[in-house]
Amino acid sequence: MSKEIVVELKNVTKIYPMGDERIVALDGVSLQFERGKIYCLLGVSGSGKSTLLNLIAGLERPTNGTIVFKGRHSIDKMSEKKLATFRQRYVGFVFQSYNLMPTLTALENTTLPLIFRRIPKRTRNKKAMEMLRAVGLEGRWRHKPAEMSGGQQQRVSIARAFVNEPEIVFADEPTGNLDTKTTIEMMNLICKMAQVHNQTLILVTHNLELSRYCDEVIHIRDGKIEKIEDVSADKIEIA
Amino acid sequence: MRIFDVFSMALRNMFKRKVRTFLTVLGVVIGSVAITLMMSLGVAVNLQHQQQIEQLGHRANRINVWVDTWSTGLNDIVVDDDMVASINAMPGVRVATPIFTLWTSLTFTHGPYMADLQIRGILPEAMPYMGLNVSEGRLLTDDDDFNIVFGSAILTQFRHPRDRWNWQMSPWGDISQEATLDVLSMPIQAFVDFGMEMPGRPYMIEGVGILDGMEWEAQTISYMTLDRVVEIQRDLERFLLSMGSFWGTSVDDGFSELVVIAENADAVSHVAEGLRALGLENVWYDMEWINQQRESTESLQNLLSAIGAVALFVAAIGIANTMVMAIYERRKEIGVMKVIGASIKDIRRLFLLEAAMIGALGGVLGMALSALVSYIMNTVGMPFLDNLIWGATGDVSVIPPWLYMLGFGFSCGVGLISGFLPARRATKISALEAIRTS
Numbered sequence: 001m002s003k004e005i006v007v008e009l010k011n012v013t014k015i016y017p018m019g020d021e022r023i024v025a026l027d028g029v030s031l032q033f034e035r036g037k038i039y040c041l042l043g044v045s046g047s048g049k050s051t052l053l054n055l056i057a058g059l060e061r062p063t064n065g066t067i068v069f070k071g072r073h074s075i076d077k078m079s080e081k082k083l084a085t086f087r088q089r090y091v092g093f094v095f096q097s098y099n100l101m102p103t104l105t106a107l108e109n110t111t112l113p114l115i116f117r118r119i120p121k122r123t124r125n126k127k128a129m130e131m132l133r134a135v136g137l138e139g140r141w142r143h144k145p146a147e148m149s150g151g152q153q154q155r156v157s158i159a160r161a162f163v164n165e166p167e168i169v170f171a172d173e174p175t176g177n178l179d180t181k182t183t184i185e186m187m188n189l190i191c192k193m194a195q196v197h198n199q200t201l202i203l204v205t206h207n208l209e210l211s212r213y214c215d216e217v218i219h220i221r222d223g224k225i226e227k228i229e230d231v232s233a234d235k236i237e238i239a
Numbered sequence: 240m241r242i243f244d245v246f247s248m249a250l251r252n253m254f255k256r257k258v259r260t261f262l263t264v265l266g267v268v269i270g271s272v273a274i275t276l277m278m279s280l281g282v283a284v285n286l287q288h289q290q291q292i293e294q295l296g297h298r299a300n301r302i303n304v305w306v307d308t309w310s311t312g313l314n315d316i317v318v319d320d321d322m323v324a325s326i327n328a329m330p331g332v333r334v335a336t337p338i339f340t341l342w343t344s345l346t347f348t349h350g351p352y353m354a355d356l357q358i359r360g361i362l363p364e365a366m367p368y369m370g371l372n373v374s375e376g377r378l379l380t381d382d383d384d385f386n387i388v389f390g391s392a393i394l395t396q397f398r399h400p401r402d403r404w405n406w407q408m409s410p411w412g413d414i415s416q417e418a419t420l421d422v423l424s425m426p427i428q429a430f431v432d433f434g435m436e437m438p439g440r441p442y443m444i445e446g447v448g449i450l451d452g453m454e455w456e457a458q459t460i461s462y463m464t465l466d467r468v469v470e471i472q473r474d475l476e477r478f479l480l481s482m483g484s485f486w487g488t489s490v491d492d493g494f495s496e497l498v499v500i501a502e503n504a505d506a507v508s509h510v511a512e513g514l515r516a517l518g519l520e521n522v523w524y525d526m527e528w529i530n531q532q533r534e535s536t537e538s539l540q541n542l543l544s545a546i547g548a549v550a551l552f553v554a555a556i557g558i559a560n561t562m563v564m565a566i567y568e569r570r571k572e573i574g575v576m577k578v579i580g581a582s583i584k585d586i587r588r589l590f591l592l593e594a595a596m597i598g599a600l601g602g603v604l605g606m607a608l609s610a611l612v613s614y615i616m617n618t619v620g621m622p623f624l625d626n627l628i629w630g631a632t633g634d635v636s637v638i639p640p641w642l643y644m645l646g647f648g649f650s651c652g653v654g655l656i657s658g659f660l661p662a663r664r665a666t667k668i669s670a671l672e673a674i675r676t677s
């Protein structure tokens with residue numbers, strides 16, 4: 001299978017002005033992310049891993065350098081309107097604290113990305129039910145976040161991230177609030193879903209355990225890439 | 240986002256905080272009720288004025304002018320034909336006519352019957368505008384010579400000479416014999432009745448019409464063209480002069496009474512101002528007191544409306560506050576929505592619609608409450624209006640359909656406007672809020 005680059009970072013620098021000081025969060029990072037691979041951004045808190053994720057997702061703009069999506073679009077140069085469309089079409093997000101809308105049911109939370117894409121109700125509900133079935137929450141579609149456990153909420157969040165069939169899925173400490181057993185379940189679920197549709201998964205974590213689910217581990221330290229490990233040989237096989 | 244989705248999500252957000260939404264809506268309800276009711280009082284007052292004007296009928300357009308022709312002074316105004324012509328040319332004037340009442344009554348004889356009639360000279364074109372209509376025949380025209388339009392009581396004014404001294408005691412007495420009179424069929428001889436026989440001609444006067452109606456001007460007064468009455472007056476003055484018993488002012492000293500008809504009730508006060516500017520001092524019109532009343536109630540209305548506006552303004556602040564709080568509360572949600580693909584337009588519409596719906600809900604409830612309070616005021620609040628307008632009848636508070644729509648529209652508008660800045664703030668919240676762990 002030929003190698004297909006989904007996102008490429010070219011010499012990306014991000015500097016935050018903090019009063020008189022300048023904090024260099026990312027310092028000349030160049031990286032490539034391939035389609036269908038699972039990546040792990042590993043680093044301690046403050047290493048710049050979250051900044052890197054924010055830049056790729058278009059939540060922040062780099063101070064220097066450029067980020068190219070599928071060889072054509074520069075994410076750092078998109079208008080807010082274009083970015084919204086970009087996220088609707090190509091990006092999925094799994095958060096540490098789930099971030100479901102408290103007023104919406106599991107089904108509605110799952111359909112939210114499709115609502116923003118102006119997909120008619122019948123189509124989007126059908127699609128969302130499929131996703132809820134895939135994450136094992138078929139029977140709870142009517143429930144609101146407050147009526148579900150943390151693991152269940154994260155499942156809804158995963159269903160929501162994948163519902164619009166994105167090219168890249170970002171997971172920012174997705175298991176940070178979960179116990180070990182649920183963590184394993186979630187990781188299996190996320191990785192399996194990404195594999196099924198040949199999607200790129202970028203996992204941000206400081207938990208070395210999670211790197212066992214990945215193809216490549218990118219170690220970040222003080223805003224620089226320390227090393228990139230190919231760990232696909234040790235990768236846990238997902239049923 | 241499709242508009243229906245925006246609507247349904249905004250609705251849900253609105254009812255997430257029930258108490259807060261309720262209190263905010265309550266603010267709008269109070270504001271919209273205040274402004275609607277205050278305006279409804281004004282509408283009721285205006286309606287009263289309209290009714291009063293309608294009751295006035297033709298008199299609403301009418302101005303009476305009296306001129307002092309007796310005393311002499313440097314600044315005396317002489318109302319002659321030229322001045323009448325210039326008044327007729329004034330803007331807003333439909334027609335102006337002198338009213339010239341013959342010094343004495345004319346005695347009409349018809350077969351064995353006689354009648355002493357009070358005669359007024361008038362410009363014929365003014366007659367229809369003074370509420371003078373005929374029940375028989377026609378009104379005067381400019382071409383009429385010694386023609387007369389009789390008052391409606393004419394048949395009771397003809398008496399047999401043997402009854403002559405009784406008629407003052409029973410003015411509307413037995414008319415059985417008069418019913419046989421036909422005053423329009425042929426010329427009637429008329430004499431100037433001045434207590435002594437005036438030589439010369441009896442005037443041959445032909446009746447052309449009989450007035451209709453019970454107003455005093457249409458009942459016992461008969462009308463001839465101004466020119467002919469002035470002619471008879473001159474004959475009379477000449478006669479008195481020859482007898483050496485002429486006193487007072489002549490018809491040549493000008494007319495002492497004018498009736499000016501304005502084009503409409505609104506133009507009356509303006510025309511009256513114009514007449515006063517000509518130096519005419521005794522200018523009276525029925526609309527004047529109605530206008531004065533309106534002016535005095537208008538300032539009260541303005542005050543009440545201002546109170547209503549303040550209430551609505553406070554409601555607007557309430558909505559803005561609620562929206563700012565809601566946005567502060569939902570910073571993270573807004574961030575998440577942005578991350579998963581909401582556009583700036585979606586976010587703005589979401590909050591703008593929520594604010595507008597608070598306004599709309601307040602408006603609907605406010606209008607329902609206004610209708611109720613208005614009903615209560617009309618059933619138990621009459622004494623209140625009596626203080627506003629003397630002799631007023633009818634409703635204290637009137638809410639026509641346009642006022643309901645205006646009140647509702649105000650509420651929605653207040654919601655939209657007060658939601659505008661908070662919604663703008665919401666769009667500026669960074670998507671990074673979603674990542675921030677609380």
